[in-house]
Amino acid sequence: MSAPLASSLALGEVVAEAEFALSRDTLVRYAGASGDFNPIHYRDDVAASVGLPGVIAHGMLTMGLAVQPVVDWLGGDAGRVLDYQVRFTRPVIVDPVDGAAVTVVAKVGRIDEAGARIDLTVTFAGETVLGKAQVVVRLDA
């Protein structure tokens, strides 16, 4: 496995794209793994009681999966991620039958001597769900 070279990148280049299918099972699995058992992530009645249109994915699940295409592009080396930030702008509503599809497009936003900032566009149902989603990565010069 090897990471791409910083010198081989072009600004605005799409370096990774992926689509993730989420189901209620995905949310229950994330709740268990992360310890975030807020019922808005698995109970429709509780979600409705706080004004949500349905059960929503954990924001941290969306953040967690959105970086995976970049990690794969880095040759699977998550240790090359130096900084990762997002803003949670819209919820991902996960239908009990159809689930939800989240798409990720990763583009080069900045290039340094030995690294790059990769900007993520993360969408659900045609709308952006993460704002200012940026991953700073270490590459080989």
Add this chain to the structure above:
Amino acid sequence: MSVNPELQGRSYAATAPYLVGREKVREFARAVLATSPLHHDVAAAQDAGYPDLVAPPTFGVVVQEHALARLLGDPDAGIDFARVVHGDQRFAFSRPIVAGDELSATLTVTSVKTLGGHTMITADTLVEDAVGAHVVTATSSLVVRGEE
């Protein structure tokens, strides 16, 4: 109940050390749909130069959670958890978290701002290893929605 503006600048004592287990790394990796062999296969992680399995970039949230619980559970903070929404999240790494790490987390509230009826609380959680070396800083902004 409303958020105590004097929270700004307050720090909470470090959490008890959290031992990062291999199976926890694998479980978390499966949960965030992370398939890199470095999260699952010890030999692959060691071939890449790491001492053990590498945790996915957002794994720090598991450790941060323990520190945030102190803030959210502080009766003097005035935070109604049912009204809390996650605003922003950031992880700034000195190195990745790996299985075998013993991590402690120290949370400091860096800002409390009122925006309309809502309050935004930003907190930095410094995550350090067993020898006190910095691993990652997890920064969270939480929005506490106002009462209508």
